[in-house]
Amino acid sequence: MAGLIGLDWGTSSLRAMRFEADGRLLETRQRPWGIRVLPEGGFAAALAHICEGWPTLPILASGMVGSRQGWSETGYVDTPAGPADLAAHCVTLDTHRDQRVRIVPGVRDAQGPDVMRGEEVQVFGALSAHPERRADTWLVLPGTHSKWVQVREGRIHRLHTLMTGELFALLRTHSILGAGVPDDAGADETCFLQGVETARASSASGAFSRLFAARANVLDGRMPAAGVPDFLSGLLIGEELRAAEAAGWTDSAPLLVGDPSLCERYRRAADVFGWRWSDTCTDAAARGLFLLAGLIGDAASVPPAQGAA
Amino acid sequence: MAGLIGLDWGTSSLRAMRFEADGRLLETRQRPWGIRVLPEGGFAAALAHICEGWPTLPILASGMVGSRQGWSETGYVDTPAGPADLAAHCVTLDTHRDQRVRIVPGVRDAQGPDVMRGEEVQVFGALSAHPERRADTWLVLPGTHSKWVQVREGRIHRLHTLMTGELFALLRTHSILGAGVPDDAGADETCFLQGVETARASSASGAFSRLFAARANVLDGRMPAAGVPDFLSGLLIGEELRAAEAAGWTDSAPLLVGDPSLCERYRRAADVFGWRWSDTCTDAAARGLFLLAGLIGDAASVPPAQGAA
The missing domain is CATH 3.30.420.300 (2-keto-3-deoxy-galactonokinase, substrate binding domain)
Known part of the structure; x- marks a missing residue:
């Protein structure tokens, strides 16, 4: 070649x-x-x-x-x-x-x-x-449509799509939750972690039963309107981890693959769940x-x- | 007066x-x-x-x-x-x-x-x-923002909002799942029940981990594109029931309040879950x-x- x-x-x-x-x-x-x-x-x-x-x-x-x-x-x-x-x-x-x-x-x-x-x-x-992970492992590829992929003996064995990124964009752009959020809302780590924790604590009922909290918290003066996007990001990524845990998709340390800043969000969310992630692969x-x-x-x-x- | x-x-x-x-x-x-x-x-x-x-x-x-x-x-x-x-x-x-x-x-x-x-x-x-339900009961008010309301001694005691109707509209109108659905897609009871059953079977991982099935089923030839809206409706209403059950919000027969045709959808979904609903109140x-x-x-x-x- x-x-x-x-x-x-x-x-x-x-x-x-x-x-x-x-x-x-x-x-x-x-x-x-x-x-x-x-x-x-x-x-x-x-x-x-x-x-x-x-x-x-x-x-x-x-x-x-x-x-x-x-x-x-x-x-x-x-x-x-x-x-x-x-x-x-x-x-x-x-x-x-x-x-x-x-x-x-x-x-x-x-x-x-x-x-x-x-x-x-x-x-x-x-x-x-x-190559040490080819025998049996899970890979997580965050994105518009996140993919959870199980590999066995070097081949893709199972595959699960979660529409995390697309749901975030829909809620941020078109829903009542995004209304009133200032355009220049900066990063808010506290609200992100609050979202992740809300998802984790939702347990078997799931984070979508807590979605309206993004609005109720603001109306109640517990969260700034500018924090809503990061709260939603944390809630949806947290829900992805919660669902994966409930479904038993994970092994002890899945391999994270993709955009570095998005992978970093998943890593911070996983800390709340007490997960260990192995290396991130960005190329x-x-x-x-x-x-x-x-x-x-x-x-x-x-x-x-x-x-x- | x-x-x-x-x-x-x-x-x-x-x-x-x-x-x-x-x-x-x-x-x-x-x-x-x-x-x-x-x-x-x-x-x-x-x-x-x-x-x-x-x-x-x-x-x-x-x-x-x-x-x-x-x-x-x-x-x-x-x-x-x-x-x-x-x-x-x-x-x-x-x-x-x-x-x-x-x-x-x-x-x-x-x-x-x-x-x-x-x-x-x-x-x-x-x-x-x-009036016989004033002492202790649950009411469910389906809609853009569904409300699950616990009443004790004639007063509203607890309150939970689920954004079922708004999520349905977002996914139908703005998501990849709605793309390719014909404008004149009629009612499809089979797809509705398939959506409810998918939500029920999702168990603790929750129906949002199965959302992409609306697309994969169509690509796989298992569902007509025109059935996607009813599948999504069933999946989201089913998720509402699944989450309520997991959270222990229900009593044996909640009172359904609101628009008759929407209440009828909830009644059909509840059948899949083996729930009994009491009367529907439309005025x-x-x-x-x-x-x-x-x-x-x-x-x-x-x-x-x-x-x-």
Whole structure:
């Protein structure tokens, strides 16, 4: 392999990573060109613009770009799903002739049912940085749709989606709870921890039965209106941890994967629950894309059916 | 009392009821003039329009009209709160000279903290129709903000707000789960019951950990996109029942108060949980306003402090 361009292409943004042949990351570029907010010229134009000045290299893309609303629909691989399964089911774009563009499939857990697109690449990237955890572990990928992923023998075994980030945005922007919050409300650690503690204390009834507290506390003079966003953030992240604990998803120290500042919020919330978290992996997408590209190179010489085994 | 005009004045609508001196309801009018969507001329104009052609009678109003964003801020009465406590703390408008207009205070439960405005009148109206339940019972008032109210010795003892209706509207209108749902999606009882059952089966982890199932089920071909709204409705109402059960709020047969079709949804959901519901009270606001107006007539001759005791 002469090198690689990796694309992490989601709903709201596009990130392009240029790798050397030895896996070294030379440059990363980011644009607000998610699959719902493309520039004029659509997918092909977005790709051409973000790669401007880079040499012609194989391209491997993951995320919502492979969904029905994406560039080319790429199916799901069922659990248990390992890197070789993903590599064997990548789809090569036939609409883009100058450069070979492949898209990674999503992963489907039929037991939920539950699905993901993009996070599966981060899972294997994170495991490549922590090979000692491949045998049996949980990974947590916070975000708009948080993913809790159980790995056994190096393959994704179970998968659970919690809509924490999307619920936070809905409540902050559109609900009565967000009304009256000043636009320049700064960070409020006390309210964040109060939200986490409220979720923890909600026990089996769950934090959504305590959601209105964000308003009642303000009316009662117990919380500043500017503290509502952090209270809600703490309440929803706390609810995610509470639900995971109640469902028995956790092991002793799940691996936290993703945006550093968001991971830091989860770490502070976990302290309230008395959890220990292991390392945080913040370059998981880059690692995962390069890993899969290597497997595709290998897999090209064997029939897909064997590659999927 | 020569008769009464009762106003149920909330955030999104205004309902006016004209009573005879003996309590008989002569006429009800409804307009979309909630406190956030007033006609030109504001509160006074809305009142004048909706009462057009009616005789000049004492007016008693309840609901968000007494909030900080309402016509005249009317405080909260703390729990335990009975009808006499509400009657003693009604506020008389000094801005409206032609007619005496009083506003009923809200109720505050300091233990939550939690608050309500308008539902307290419905609670006492419903109890006047079911006097055998005054000693010790639970009432459930479904809506944008559902209220679970514990009554002891004829007074509101505890109060819990669940934002079920608002969460449903947010998810239906603004979330990824509502995307792709046809505008003319009709009722789907199977999906509704599937949502209720999903909430019940979520056990201590709670139904919000299963919210993404609304999307995964559709992607997986297990549910039609048009069934998503009823699935969400069932999931959220089911979560309300699950949380109430986990918190021990219920007695054997809570009294259901409010809009008949919404109450019917709660009744069907409760069947899945094996609950028995007692009667549904659908004219609780009218009953409550007339009851309180009678008490204010009595209470006018005693000082407020004694009236509040």
